[in-house]
Amino acid sequence: MAGDGKVTTQSHNKRPTRWHIAVFLAPAVLVYTAIMIIPLFGTLQFSLFQEVERLQVFVGLDNFKTLFGDPNWSKSFWNALANNAWFFVIHMLVQNPIGILLAAILASPHLRMAAFYRTAIFIPTILSFVIVGFAWKLILSPIWGISPDLLQMIGLKSLFAPWLGKEAYALTTLALVSVWQFVGIPMMLIYAALLTIPDEVLEAAECDGITGMKQFWKIKLPLILPSIGIISVLTFVANFNAFDLIYTTQGALAGPNFATDILGTFMFRTFFGFQLQLGDPNMGATIASAMFFVILIGVCIYLFGIQSRMRRYQF
Amino acid sequence: MTYKFMKSILLASTMLVAAGVAQAEDVTLTIESWRNDDLSIWQDKIIPAFEKANPGIKVKFTPSAPAEYNAVLNSKLDAGSAGDMITCRPFDVSLGLYDKGHLAALQDLEGMKNFSSVAKSGWSTDDGSATFCVPMASVIHGFIYNKDAFKEVGVEVPKTEAEFFAVLDKIKKDGNYIPLAMGTNDQWEAATMGYNNIGPNYWKGEEGRLALIAGKQKLTDEAWVAPYRQLAKWKPYLGDGFEAQTYPDSQNLFTLGRAAVYPAGSWEISGFNKQAEFKMGAFYPPVQNAGDECYISDHTDIAIGMNAKTKNPKETKIFLNWVGSAEFASLYANSLPGFFSLSNHEVKMDDPLAQDFVSWRGKCKSSIRSTYQILSRGKPNLENDTWNASVQVIKGAETPEAAGARLQKGLASWYKPQM
Numbered sequence: 001m002a003g004d005g006k007v008t009t010q011s012h013n014k015r016p017t018r019w020h021i022a023v024f025l026a027p028a029v030l031v032y033t034a035i036m037i038i039p040l041f042g043t044l045q046f047s048l049f050q051e052v053e054r055l056q057v058f059v060g061l062d063n064f065k066t067l068f069g070d071p072n073w074s075k076s077f078w079n080a081l082a083n084n085a086w087f088f089v090i091h092m093l094v095q096n097p098i099g100i101l102l103a104a105i106l107a108s109p110h111l112r113m114a115a116f117y118r119t120a121i122f123i124p125t126i127l128s129f130v131i132v133g134f135a136w137k138l139i140l141s142p143i144w145g146i147s148p149d150l151l152q153m154i155g156l157k158s159l160f161a162p163w164l165g166k167e168a169y170a171l172t173t174l175a176l177v178s179v180w181q182f183v184g185i186p187m188m189l190i191y192a193a194l195l196t197i198p199d200e201v202l203e204a205a206e207c208d209g210i211t212g213m214k215q216f217w218k219i220k221l222p223l224i225l226p227s228i229g230i231i232s233v234l235t236f237v238a239n240f241n242a243f244d245l246i247y248t249t250q251g252a253l254a255g256p257n258f259a260t261d262i263l264g265t266f267m268f269r270t271f272f273g274f275q276l277q278l279g280d281p282n283m284g285a286t287i288a289s290a291m292f293f294v295i296l297i298g299v300c301i302y303l304f305g306i307q308s309r310m311r312r313y314q315f
Numbered sequence: 316m317t318y319k320f321m322k323s324i325l326l327a328s329t330m331l332v333a334a335g336v337a338q339a340e341d342v343t344l345t346i347e348s349w350r351n352d353d354l355s356i357w358q359d360k361i362i363p364a365f366e367k368a369n370p371g372i373k374v375k376f377t378p379s380a381p382a383e384y385n386a387v388l389n390s391k392l393d394a395g396s397a398g399d400m401i402t403c404r405p406f407d408v409s410l411g412l413y414d415k416g417h418l419a420a421l422q423d424l425e426g427m428k429n430f431s432s433v434a435k436s437g438w439s440t441d442d443g444s445a446t447f448c449v450p451m452a453s454v455i456h457g458f459i460y461n462k463d464a465f466k467e468v469g470v471e472v473p474k475t476e477a478e479f480f481a482v483l484d485k486i487k488k489d490g491n492y493i494p495l496a497m498g499t500n501d502q503w504e505a506a507t508m509g510y511n512n513i514g515p516n517y518w519k520g521e522e523g524r525l526a527l528i529a530g531k532q533k534l535t536d537e538a539w540v541a542p543y544r545q546l547a548k549w550k551p552y553l554g555d556g557f558e559a560q561t562y563p564d565s566q567n568l569f570t571l572g573r574a575a576v577y578p579a580g581s582w583e584i585s586g587f588n589k590q591a592e593f594k595m596g597a598f599y600p601p602v603q604n605a606g607d608e609c610y611i612s613d614h615t616d617i618a619i620g621m622n623a624k625t626k627n628p629k630e631t632k633i634f635l636n637w638v639g640s641a642e643f644a645s646l647y648a649n650s651l652p653g654f655f656s657l658s659n660h661e662v663k664m665d666d667p668l669a670q671d672f673v674s675w676r677g678k679c680k681s682s683i684r685s686t687y688q689i690l691s692r693g694k695p696n697l698e699n700d701t702w703n704a705s706v707q708v709i710k711g712a713e714t715p716e717a718a719g720a721r722l723q724k725g726l727a728s729w730y731k732p733q734m
Binding site for chain 1: 382385386389406407408411415498499500501502503554555556557558559560561564568686687691692694695696698699702703706707710712725728
């Protein structure tokens with residue numbers, strides 16, 4: 001114990017101020033402050049103002065009162081929030097389990113051409129939203145799309161519907177398109193986590209007769225739980241910030257009948273205006289702030305409610 | 316290496332500055348616009364004609380994408396980096412720019428004398444005391460049809476609503492063509508090419524539109540609900556999967572010869588002329604009973620104004636005056652068939668389809684889209700709600716009466732004369 005103390009004091013004496021830490025952190029801190037933190041506080045501040053006769057006037061929480069109190073606004077807001085929640089649920093139920101499954105398959109040592117599959121599945125992630133949105137819009141098009149023909153080939157034409165145009169299906173369809181695009185991310189993260197599990201642990205399990213599926217459930221899954229937690233948070237943040245895919249496929253009015261309207265499109269429409277509707281930057285900032293708080297609350301629940309209770313294993 | 320690079324950059328910038336000084340006698344004016352489709356027409360026809368007549372003034376046309384135009388322009392104006400001239404959307408979007416001091420008042424401009432007050436209404440203050448953009452063109456609504464398809468099926472151009480649906484029935488029975496090329500995915504076609512196309516016949520054009528603004532008529536009145544009733548009847552004549560059919564889908568369906576009738580705006584003419592390989596004709600929205608007066612939507616659509624902070628007000632005014640001239644009117648109307656001049660000049664057009672459209676001005680009474688003036692100022696926005704309601708009615712998800720009641724409730728919530 002005493003020896004430990006001595007060592008630290010010695011090293012402390014050698015380098016009294018560690019400037020290099022500040023120097024190396026500075027670029028990231030400066031850039032992050034300039035393009036993230038200042039605009040964030042700017043937005044929060046903007047949401048407390050309203051334009052009266054060409055002047056920005058401080059109105060306190062009036063904008064939030066309008067957003068939640070005025071039926072015209074609150075209806076759109078809750079609709080967008082509910083759609084966002086559904087978008088997130090689909091990702092959690094479909095994207096992440098499939099991602100884990102794919103990673104588990106890829107990590108198996110018997111799989112051939114693993115690198116090819118890994119790349120192929122990851123490629124959509126690096127495509128632009130515009131390309132993905134447009135390609136899927138064409139694939140699903142009832143007029144030129146290949147999906148009606150494909151369904152006809154297997155005799156299931158009756159199952160085809162203009163999904164993107166139906167209120168009941170549009171949001172789910174887009175959520176699945178987004179899942180298709182981003183399934184590579186949970187796959188990669190889980191794959192990396194699976195590779196870090198030491199062989200000794202797995203060999204020990206095998207000696208105890210735990211193999212195959214049982215090994216996955218009993219040994220691997222508990223070890224990758226922290227990664228799954230991180231993926232859930234990333235999915236949550238990305239989904240509640242989503243905008244691009246909806247905007248490119250359905251436009252800012254997020255049709256049919258606002259069935260695909262999420263907080264991002266609602267904010268865009270309000271902030272910049274749409275067709276004859278003039279932009280209202282203050283209300284737009286109010287919605288953006290509400291989005292920020294929704295995400296903040298979600299992330300806090302995870303950090304304090306789940307992550308702190310998660311068990312970690314060290315090898 | 317870096318040093319060399321820096322040096323060459325410095326050198327290059329010095330040379331650019333020098334070049335700028337050398338050209339300083341020429342004033343360059345830039346035009347902000349959303350018409351990126353028209354870029355080549357401006358560059359090859361309109362601007363050379365102006366520059367030839369006005370040596371010393373150069374003009375640059377710098378359009379952005381239509382959907383982003385309003386947002387981009389607003390940011391540019393706020394930052395002070397917008398061009399000398401600004402292409403104006405009609406009514407409140409431009410009025411808002413004028414109120415904010417971004418657009419200069421132009422009512423004293425010489426060229427303004429060539430426009431009627433109706434033409435100027437889209438770019439004037441509510442009391443008409445100030446006008447801030449020089450009107451360029453209007454667009455007319457109606458139906459474009461495939462002449463060959465009509466001949467093949469054996470139908471004539473419909474004059475009344477009953478005939479219209481009889482024609483659609485016959486085309487549908489024939490089975491070779493989709494009767495109506497329209498989808499509801501992008502929403503605006505249902506309102507612009509649907510509701511506001513057929514509506515003026517019911518609300519009697521300007522009469523009904525002004526009565527609605529004055530609060531003397533309501534959106535729940537028969538005249539305003541009846542167009543929805545007709546739209547509801549369109550559903551069986553639209554193509555399979557029309558719910559997911561986009562605007563370009565509809566255009567392609569028609570120009571590929573797969574659909575017989577296209578609910579249209581005249582701005583389609585030049586595109587359709589290039590794409591379609593069959594003969595096209597146009598008819599105005601059929602009236603309720605034979606012999607009824609017909610009304611058309613002849614919508615003031617595009618104008619051009621002066622950035623109040625321009626450094627070249629004198630040269631900009633020279634250009635704007637020229638926009639009001641007979642030369643520009645004829646040049647513009649003929650380069651862009653389907654955009655009809657709003658000036659009082661006699662304009663001769665060569666395109667037969669454009670002639671079809673413009674001939675209705677003589678037969679029918681003109682009006683503009685009902686939702687554009689004043690009524691889309693508040694929240695909820697009447698224009699956006701009309702898009703939504705038209706789509707819902709076509710799909711059968713909402714009854715015409717319920718749609719009217721919903722729009723009226725929204726309008727009455729903020730518009731005093733309707734309360």
